[in-house]
Amino acid sequence: MIEKMKFLSITGPKADIDRVVNTYLSKYEIHLENALSELTAVESLSPFMEINPYKEALSTANSFYDELADPEKISAKPMDTEQALNTIRRIQSDYQELSNKRADLESQLAALDESLRVIRPFRNINYNISSILKFQFIHFRFGRIEKEYYQKFEKYIYENLDTIFIKCDEDDQYVWGLYFVPEHEAQKVKAVYSSMHFERIYMPDTYEGTAKEAFEQLTETRNRAAADLASADQKKADFLLRNQKDIVASRNAIAQLSGNFDVRRLAACTHGDKDVFYILCGWMTEKDAHSFQNDIKDDSRIFCIIDGEEDEHLKPGIHQQPPTKLKNPKLFKPFEMYIKMYGLPAYNEMDPTWFVALTYSFIFGAMFGDVGQGLLLFIGGFLLYKFKHITLAGIISCAGVFSTIFGFMFGSIFGFEDVIPALWLRPMNNMMSVPFIGKLNTVFIVAIGFGMCLILLCMVFNILNAWKAGDVEHIWFDTNSVAGLVFYGSAVVSIALILNGKTLPGGIVLFIMFGVPLILIFLKEPLTALIEKKSEVMPKEKGMFVVQGLFEMFEVLLSYFSNTLSFVRIGAFAVSHAAMMEVVLMLAGAESGNLNWIVVVLGNLFVCGMEGLIVGIQVLRLEYYEMFSRFYKGTGRKFEPFRSVK
Structure with missing residues (x-):
């Protein structure tokens, strides 16, 4: 409701x-x-017009709140305004100090990593690095060469140059090394190395001792820096843990203050004789x-x-128009999800939640009738809804109840149809004679009859909704109005008479039953204008009105027929479910008498999952297209309180 x-x-x-x-x-x-x-x-x-003074404090509080492991489970005492603001300022100051120390350590670690990256390939040089960097008469370069060019250099060029190349390290792609050359030959040799794609690596003068000693010293320093950084991270985590209750309490207080202040955006001011007044x-x-x-x-x-x-x-x-706030019993509550997916009802519209809950569960059960699988859906859905609060699971649980009921009606339990008797019929085997058609499965006939009753009920809903809204056209002359109800109801009565071997009423009665409603639907626009006392009753282009009306009448008749036949899928899925389980049992060796229970279990799980999904979608399609489209607009807007009551 x-x-x-x-x-x-x-x-x-x-x-x-x-x-x-x-x-x-x-x-x-x-x-x-x-x-x-x-x-x-x-x-x-x-x-x-006022600026929210709590916005910045709330942003800071939220940043700390988001870093907590599970803030919603932390219980904290309420704080007043001044205490909350002071708490956040204190926490921000202390936390900023820890963050600055961590940032310095992170910067140091990055610098050490860069130094290690540079010297790592040259760590096997057994000579003082600082001494090499001070050479004056010998030209030198640290760098790397691609392996392909190094092999050519070593084979064809190296012996003919006045240079020494000390190979330090290599991988699959590069060879790292250091070359020396007399100062007067530097330009010539440098050009040769450049032609070999030698990439220079700049060695800073911060290293002490041999390359190996410098590398080991840097590694040790780097490890200490990493440990210090980890310690700084732990200190930040410990700080947040110690202050988590204060963070939650101050954040909640400031959020409330900020939310209260934001109310001003929707308020107006008016001037009295002496004072200024707000209006909400x-x-x-x-x-x-x-x-x-x-x-x-x-x-x-x-x-x-x-x-x-x-x-x-x-x-x-x-x-x-007033916003819409739904209030339904707990049993129907999960089905509000389907209503919201289609659109909330307008304030003066009927809430169809109860209707969806009953029809969806009933039709699902009829299409998926099995005692065992229905109980699985019921129990599994109930547990997920209760402990995980999954809305769809609540719907599945309700549908599972009706699947179980129809399983007893059809005499089916996990696909076995010889364990329990059918309280009604076996979907695959029960046939009945239909005039002009012949033998037809009983569940198909029952499904169509059930669909007709639902369509008539939806027409009644549409009339009631239109009556509330004062919509003359949709009360009397629309496809789903009184005229449509009389026409379609007459069709249902006529079909029932034919199936029971009764004679139809006379021609005049049939014309009143079928002809008059169609004429009213054809003339719905001028008749509505006449009742509403509009100046123009008939449209100016009467020829176009007639042509358009004839096409619309054809569409109306076609939609009545197609919408009715659409409910055949209820019976079709009831039959297909029995057929699929028959195939599963056949694969499990039921005919030979030696059942493979692994195949039975896996087959039941497969059918329960796949067919359950398909049936769920098909039932939702029936709800939306065959029922909702007749009476429900879903043009409401959601009730959104500025603050949820705690």
Whole structure:
């Protein structure tokens, strides 16, 4: 069902808005509207212009809150405003100090890693690096050559050059080394090395001792720096752990303050004789609205008008339809997911949650009737819904109940049809004679009959919804209105008479049953205009009106026929389920009498998963296209309170 809403206009001194929000509004769910948009009849309104002073503190608190392992499970005592702000400032200051130390260590580690990267290939040089870097008369270069060019260099060029190349390290692609050359030959030799794609590596003068000693010393220093960095990370983690309750408490307090302050964005200001007053507008449930009004009755600084009650200083004009807040029993609650997927019902529209819950579960059970598999769906869905709060699992659990019921009706348990008797029929074997058609599976006939009843019921829903909305066309002349109900109902009655061997009514009665409704549907636009007393009843282009009307009538008749046949899928899936399980048992060796139980178990799991998914989708298709499209618009807007009541 849809909760009944009341529109509230709340006003008081501008400086008192925070007290009102904290003391009263925080206790209730209120869907706030923009007061400037709603109160167009009130003159001299201005926006409530103030900058949120808690925004920066909330951002800081959220950054700490997000770093906690599981903040929602941390219980913390409430804090007042000053205490919360001071706590966040203290935590930010201490944490920043730890972060700065960590950043320095991280920078040191990066520098050491770079130094190690440079010297690692040359660590086998058994000579003082700083001495090499001070050579004046011998030219030298540290670098690397691709292996392909090094082999050519070594084979064809090296012996003819006045140079010494000391190979230090290699991998699959490069050879690292150091070459020496007399100063006067430096340019010539450098050119040769460049032609061999020698890549110079700049060696800083910070190393001490031999390359090996420098490498080992750097490695040791780097390990100490890494340990210090890990220690700094642990200190940050320990700091957050020690202060987690303060972080949660201060964050919650500041979030509440910031949320309260954001209410100003939707408020308006009006000037009285002496003071400035705020005005807040919004929707509450009828129960909350009366509780709120009772709560503030002794507070002289706040004044509230509910719905159309008017005061000489404040006359609210309601411009938007009320938001929709659904309230259904726990059993039907999971099915609200399907309603929201299609669209929330408008405030004056019927909430179809109960209808979906019953029809979806019933049709699913009819299409997937098996005692064993139904119990699996029921138990599995129930456990997932209870402990993991998965909404779809709740729907599956309800559907599993009806699968179990229809399993008894069809006499099927895990595909075995010789274990329990069928309380109704076996879907694959039961046939009946249909006039003009011949033998047809009974479940197909029952499925179509059931679908016809659902279509008629949806037409009744459409008439009721249209009656609430005062929509003349959809009450009397639409495809799913009274005219459509009479036509389709007449078709259902006629088919029932034929199946039972009864004679049809006379021609005049048939014309009234079928012809008059079709004429009313054909003339729905001019008839609606006539009832609503519009100036133009008939359209100007009458020829086009007739042609368009004829095509629409053809589409109406075709849709009645196709929508009805669409329910055949209920019987088809009931038969296919039995057929699939028959195949599983055949593969398991049921005919030979030696059952392979592994095949039986795996086959049941496969059918339960695959067919359950397909049937679930097909039932949802029937709900949306064959039923919802007849009576449900789903144009409502969600009830969104500015704060969830805790």
